[in-house]
Amino acid sequence: MRLSHLADYAVVLMTAAARREPGGRLSATELAAETGVPLPTAQKLMSQLSGAGLMTSVRGAGGGFSLARPAADISLADIVEAVEGPIVLTLCSDGKNQDCALDAHCRIKPHMGVVGNAVRGALNAVPLTSLCSPASAGGLAQ
Structure with a gap:
């Protein structure tokens, strides 16, 4: 399994905001400059992250994006x-025919939901805070 560029960039943007x-608010322009994510991509992702309830946005002077929760x-x-979208490992396990x-x-199909849930559980166990601190030699910082 490999994250798409967009998912990877979203993680980069979220860690910068965190x-x-x-x-504290940041504009998409500031986030793009800080992270190196191209501005059109940063704007698109900030919209998606806001739509998912992970970021809040305020328009106007003093506006920008901030984390929606700690x-x-x-x-x-x-x-x-x-x-x-939902984490699924095979096309047939996403609930669509x-x-x-x-x-x-x-x-195997009846069991792929269990596998997908295990992968989601592993990703769910990684809080954004652990991605903001320096990584240890053996893996993620705790």
Whole structure:
């Protein structure tokens, strides 16, 4: 499994926002300049993250984007799902009827929800705060 560029960029933008004082606002232009994410992409992602309830936006002078809740209460799963949609590992396990040549004989399909839930659980266990601190040599900082 690999995150798309958009999901990766969303994580980068969210960590930049999380490093600010609580309630501190940033424009998409400031976030793009700070992170290197192209401005049109930053604008698109900030809109998606706001729509998912992870960011709040205020228009006008003094406006900008800020985290909608404390960074400790936002998980990597929240960010990925805001951009990618529900975390599923196969097309047939997303609850939609996908055409698959193996569907009539597949014994794995009923179990893929369990696998997807395990992956989501692992991503859910990574709070945004842990992505804002320096990484330790062995993995994520705690």
